[in-house]
Amino acid sequence: MARRRHKIAAMLVMAAAGLLLLPATSAQPMGMGNSTGWIEVVSWRPRALLLHGFLAHAECDHIVELATPRLEPSKVVSKDGSGRLDSVRTSKGAFLRKQLDEVMVAIEQRIERVTHLPFTHSEQLQVLKYDKGQKYSAHFDVHGDEQQAQLAARRGEQGGSRLATLLMYLSDVEEGGETSFPRGRWLDEAVQSQPPYSECAAKGVAVKPRKGDAILFFSLKLDGQSKDLYSLHAGCPVGRGVKYSATSWIHVEPYSNSGPLHPGTCRDNNANCAKWAAIGECERNVVFMKGNDTLRGNCRLACKVCKPCAADDQDCLAGNLTPAEKAAAGLSSVTS
Numbered sequence: 623m624a625r626r627r628h629k630i631a632a633m634l635v636m637a638a639a640g641l642l643l644l645p646a647t648s649a650q651p652m653g654m655g656n657s658t659g660w661i662e663v664v665s666w667r668p669r670a671l672l673l674h675g676f677l678a679h680a681e682c683d684h685i686v687e688l689a690t691p692r693l694e695p696s697k698v699v700s701k702d703g704s705g706r707l708d709s710v711r712t713s714k715g716a717f718l719r720k721q722l723d724e725v726m727v728a729i730e731q732r733i734e735r736v737t738h739l740p741f742t743h744s745e746q747l748q749v750l751k752y753d754k755g756q757k758y759s760a761h762f763d764v765h766g767d768e769q770q771a772q773l774a775a776r777r778g779e780q781g782g783s784r785l786a787t788l789l790m791y792l793s794d795v796e797e798g799g800e801t802s803f804p805r806g807r808w809l810d811e812a813v814q815s816q817p818p819y820s821e822c823a824a825k826g827v828a829v830k831p832r833k834g835d836a837i838l839f840f841s842l843k844l845d846g847q848s849k850d851l852y853s854l855h856a857g858c859p860v861g862r863g864v865k866y867s868a869t870s871w872i873h874v875e876p877y878s879n880s881g882p883l884h885p886g887t888c889r890d891n892n893a894n895c896a897k898w899a900a901i902g903e904c905e906r907n908v909v910f911m912k913g914n915d916t917l918r919g920n921c922r923l924a925c926k927v928c929k930p931c932a933a934d935d936q937d938c939l940a941g942n943l944t945p946a947e948k949a950a951a952g953l954s955s956v957t958s
């Protein structure tokens with residue numbers, strides 16, 4: 623009898639030791655980073671879930687540590703597609719390339735598992751730091767109109783529209799810093815609303831930043847194309863404390879992590895290019911279709927002003943560049 627008790631005790635010790643040996647990032651019950659994690663449906667308008675304890679606190683600290691030396695003032699995408707500084711967005715940010723280390727790989731796998739969206743569709747993670755008073759005014763995560771979408775295509779952005787956003791909170795914020803959906807509707811306001819909120823978060827639905835929590839929301843309607851107007855959201859000004867967040871934008875199609883396409887990539891920006899070329903638009907509408915020395919045409923492949931190249935064939939790609947593009951090659955970068 624005594625021997626059996628010993629055996630069980632030994633097994634318990636071994637089991638406990640085994641648990642202690644597990645890295646902090648291993649899968650926890652519910653598939654979350656924190657064993658107390660749970661999922662709350664915040665709203666159907668927009669479709670939004672609050673993932674309590676998505677990250678373990680140690681994982682939050684790790685992401686902040688990786689991002690800190692890389693932080694730079696955040697930009698917004700301007701009408702011509704380039705990044706610029708703007709008072710709409712006053713935080714500092716850093717992009718972390720995918721698969722940076724083991725901890726990040728575990729987090730990336732968790733993102734894929736919990737969102738049910740393939741990680742190949744994600745942009746690299748963007749970490750943001752908001753000091754007191756810093757914010758991101760109300761905006762959508764998808765392009766506002768056809769013109770902007772065309773610009774994105776011309777810049778070589780891939781993956782189509784952003785379908786969903788996973789926003790992870792990496793620090794506790796003493797006051798303010800909520801993620802506000804001013805047009806949102808609570809699933810059950812009496813139970814879910816946790817006043818007080820800052821003035822910015824008083825309308826609609828708002829989530830308070832809590833270290834380790836993450837919010838997942840969808841920017842597109844179920845057709846996968848049209849913008850869900852309920853997904854308008856803001857990062858409210860931080861009242862007290864420092865807010866760190868990490869964002870993963872997930873697209874409807876695979877998104878290459880290598881940034882924009884090589885400018886020498888021979889492609890059409892519009893599905894109608896072949897049809898237009900066949901009815902003589904390359905000659906009738908030269909600048910739009912083929913481009914000139916300053917503007918890149920929209921139908922360069924269909925108008926045969928460039929030749930298709932393998933993605934790694936640098937000589938072939940370089941052969942497709944105009945002199946002006948040659949000078950600028952490799953200098954452009956995607957900002958968000």
Ligand SMILES: *[C@@H]1O[C@H](CO)[C@@H](O)[C@H](O)[C@H]1NC(C)=O
Pocket residue numbers: 656657658675677678679680834
């Ligand atoms: C899990 O979440 C709770 C509540 O926020 C927190 O107190 C605890 O430190 C977290 N545990 C880990 C391992 O991050």
Ligand SMILES: *[C@@H]1O[C@H](CO)[C@@H](O)[C@H](O)[C@H]1NC(C)=O
Pocket residue numbers: 909914915916917
């Ligand atoms: C290219 O076309 C645009 C629009 O027509 C024009 O403004 C620009 O000057 C042209 N560039 C050259 C080098 O001809």
